[in-house]
Amino acid sequence: FLGEVHRLGVNVRDGFKKYSIDVDHKSVQDQSALESALCTVFTKAKGGDKCDYLIIILPKKDTMLYRAVKRVGDLKVGVANTCVVFNIFTKKLRGSNKFDIGCYSQIAMKINLKLGGSNHRLSAAHSKGLFDAQKVPVFILGADVTHPTNTTSKEESVSIASVVGSEDGIFNKFPGSIRIQSGGQEVISEMKGMVLERLENFYIKVGKLPSKILFYRDGVSEGQYYTVLKDELPQIKAAFVQFGKSKNKPKYSPKLTFLVVVKRHHTRFIPLEENGVDANEKKVAVTSNDNVTPGTTVDRDICSPAFFDFYIQSQQALQGCGIPAHYYVLHDENGYGSDEIQTITYNLCHTFGRATKSIKTVPAAYYADLLCTRGRCYIGGIERERGRQTAIEKAKAKLGSNVATSIKNTMYYI
Incomplete structure (x- = not known):
């Protein structure tokens, strides 16, 4: 593992320090x-032993263990961490005595991101x-x-909202903010506060106020687009x-472009012929699973007559039929043309930090989704807790004072 991590450029100076907890012990x-025991170990590792990063090897897939690790590591102690199941970490390739380097590469990419590094970036031409x-x-x-999926009513549930924001011109790091709100509520009630936090982080890192904003909003159901806007x-x-x-700039008003990202729909693109080309002899279809070429964009015929919308199939499907992402431009003060906003969006799909290929949706939306998933992990189990508190009150008690200051402006959730 260390050899692969070093090969990928992550310098581990002093090797590993080892800690252990007997999770089968009755105590x-x-x-x-469990969280108390983890807190003791994590505090010693971070404070006493000056560890920058913890890799937690779990004996098996266990939701309670995972939640405990993330609550302690992210909320209470504030130390970057990654969980990996033992049999995956020690897995060897079939017919070989070699370990699965792919797993180690994934962990290395996460380590680099969570400690403030960048795994790849767009070239100047693609920026x-x-x-x-x-x-x-x-x-x-x-x-x-x-939104929760297994509760009987909105009153008994909570929704998780998140906002992530870039912090430089590499567009590979997106720290985020997270909030809890009423179950089933589409509109983000604390949008202002989270945008302020992301803008503050951008200003600290770049040293200047941005004049252009690109906002990708995920998690909006059909029919709610303009309500959310x-x-x-x-x-x-x-x-x-x-x-x-x-910042003593009372007239500050950057130009904002607001897009909604739709991932769940029934539209699919299938090439009419294998290795097909267009009139300019440009390849428009590939033989892999009979999918269209990554970057294929459709903005007419099947699009809405009332919206500025388009589809982009940005990923090469490894199995089955690839699913394009559907983008709606609901507000555009930057005056982007169709080709420009489509090209920018597609290029950004190559910057997702823990992948080596382009992904299905623009990373900003994907990161926000991952952060919401992490938030759900923090408050998990509240539906089984008894008491007179409402679901919101129990969830906020679980979240506490939110993510620890030492890691809140990092990619801790990736």
């Missing part, structure tokens, strides 16, 4: 006792449109809301005004 069979005239990078935001756009604008005033 750690409930969640509270066109991502900087303003003063060479200040476009500020890219992603937002999502996830009507309620969230004023919050986003208010965040800009408040932040500008705090």
Whole structure:
């Protein structure tokens, strides 16, 4: 493992320090006792032994163990960490005595991201449109809301909302903010506060205020597009005004482009012929699973007559039929043309930090979804807790004072 990590450029100076907890011992069979034991070990590792990163090898897939590790590592102690199941970590390739390097590479990419590194970046040629005239990078935001699926009523449930934001011109790091809100609520009620946090982080890292904003909003159901825009756009604008005033720039008003990302739909693209080419002899289809070429974009005929929308199949499907992402441009102050916003979006799909290929949706939206999933992990189990508190109160008690300050502006959730 160390050899692969070093090969990929992650320098582990002093090797590993080892810690252990007997998770089968009767003293750690409930969640509270387990978290207390983990907190003791994590605090010693971070404070006493000056560890920067913890790799937790779990004996098996166990939801309670995973939740405990993330709550302690992310919320209480504030130390970067990764969980991996023992039989996956020690898996060897079939017919060989060699370990699965692919697993180690994935862990190495996560380590690099969580400690502030970048795994890959767009070339200058593919970064066109991502900087303003003063060479200040476009500020890219992603937002999502996830709702519970196994509760009987909205009153008994909570939703998780998140906003992630870029912090430089590499567009590979997206720290995020997370909030809890009423179950089933589509609109992000604390959008302003989360955008302020992301804008503050961007300003600290870049040293300048962005003049262009690209906002990719995930988690909106069909029919709610303009409802979400009507309620969230004023919050986003208010965040800009408040932040500008705090920096003695009361007239600060960057240009905002707001898009909704739709991942779940029934549209699929299938090439009419294998290795097909267009009139310019450009390849438009590949033989792999009879899918269209990654980057295929459709913005007419099957698109809405009422919206500025388009489909992009940005990934090469490894199995079955690839699913294109559907983008709706609901608000555009930057005046992007169709080709420009489509090219920017497609290029960004190659920057996802823990993948070596392009992905299905723009990373900002994907990161926001991952952060919501991590938030669900933090509050997991509240439906089984008894008491007179409401679901919101129990969830907020679980989240505490939110993610620890030492890691809140990192990719801890990746």
